[in-house]
Amino acid sequence: MLETSMRLLRLLALLQIPNDWNGATLAERLDVSTRTVRNDIERLRQLGYPVHATRGTAGGYRLGAGASLPPLLLDDEEAVAVTIGLRTAAAGGIAGIEETALRALTKLEQVLPNRLRRRVNALQTYTVVVPGDGTGPRVGAETLTAIAAACRDHERIRFDYRDHSGGESRRVAEPYRLINWGRRWYLVAYDIDRSDWRTFRVDRLTPKPPAGPRFTPRELPQDVTDRVTRSVAAAAWRFRASVVVHASAESLGARVPPAAGAIEAIDDTTCVLHTGADSPEVLAINIGQLALHGFDFTVTDPPELVELLRSLADRYRRAISAGSTPNHNAREIAAGSIDVEDQ
Missing domain, CATH: 1.10.10.10 (Winged helix-like DNA-binding domain superfamily/Winged helix DNA-binding domain)
Incomplete structure (x- = not known):
């Protein structure tokens, strides 16, 4: 037997x-x-x-797939991956699955061999999670699964939507993709009434069942992920700037992530980066990354950003002219400060 x-x-x-x-x-x-x-x-x-x-x-x-879920056999790496995934989901940003994930995690950890339990516990014990800048919105699991099913079955969906200013509207759209960025979920869909592609924050929409009717899928834009990152970042900017970069659009695009902004080519050696941030200080730091990438650039507006960059440039010049003694840094390290090698 x-x-x-x-x-x-x-x-x-x-x-x-x-x-x-x-x-x-x-x-x-x-x-x-x-x-x-x-x-x-x-x-x-x-x-x-x-x-x-x-x-x-x-x-x-x-x-094949059956009417009920039979026991599954997982190899060592699969068991570790599923366990870590369940622990992450138990503390994640999808509302309604924390308790379910915790129950599944408890069942799995009860049957894990000691060698795998030690690996998972070691990763959990010696990993430090750095909190983000906010808790972020929570999305219902039922909402995500309903939208995903409509994407799969090519069915139109109706939903109430609340935009960033608080305005509400009823939308009818053809859903195509769900994109997860950080703790936020976005729906890429074709808006029927506006006859154009739109990106919706899932936590701001309320589905109105039932789904339907079915639609013939359109050709999805190839840069769908880039479109989402650009539109999401731009929507959140309070301060904007157009920076003339003395490099080709191709070379800048290879070094700058899509979320940084839109790149507009002028000629073979010049382009414009349309970017922004929540404050002039953050915007100045972001633009400063261009210099770190080896690009020369020109900033002419807005005036508060130009003045801030001028002030930072003067501060950098004073730092160089004053000079700093290596012994000072050595004393700091000896006193117990931590040297961050890769930020």
Whole structure:
């Protein structure tokens, strides 16, 4: 009986690899006859595993989806990945799944071998999570799954939407992609009434079921992720600037992330970066990154940003002219300060 049980587990592990396994290959892997393989397949079916069979020279066995979830076999790396994922989900930004994730995590950790439990616990113990600048909005799991199903089935959705200024409107859209950026979720959809692509924050929309009717999918813009990062960043900017960069748009785009702003080519050696931030100080720091990347640039507006950059430039000049003694830095390190090598 023990030998049969071990063989069934090995067979189940093979079937969980997406493939059409013919009887001869399975028999060779398990070192048994094809008749034994057929009998073991039937045992798995009796245990609730939906093992499908196809006839013909290219046929074979494949593990399918059933009405209920049968036990799964995970290798070491998969078990560690699932455990870490559940711990992250238990403290994540999707409302309604924390308790469910915690229950699943408890069940999984109870059966983890000691060697894997030690790996997971070590990662949890010696990892420090740095809090973000805010808790961020929470999105209901039902909302995400409903939108994802509409994307999959190509069904229009209706929803009430609240924009950043608090205005509310009823929207009808063709959903295409859900994009997760940090703790926020965004829906990329084609707005029917506005006849254009739009990006919606999922935490600001309230679905109005039922979904439908079905639609013929349009060609999705290739730079859909870049479009989202640009539009999201731009929508949050309070201060904006257009910086003339003395480099080609291609070279700047290779070094600057899409969230930094939109790049407009002027000629082969000049382009404009349309960027922004919540404050002139943050904007000055962001623009300063251009110099670190080796780009020369010119800033002419807004006036408060120009003045701030001039003040920073004077401060940098004074820092160079005054000079700093290496012994001063050495005393700080000796006194217990931590040297950050990579920020």
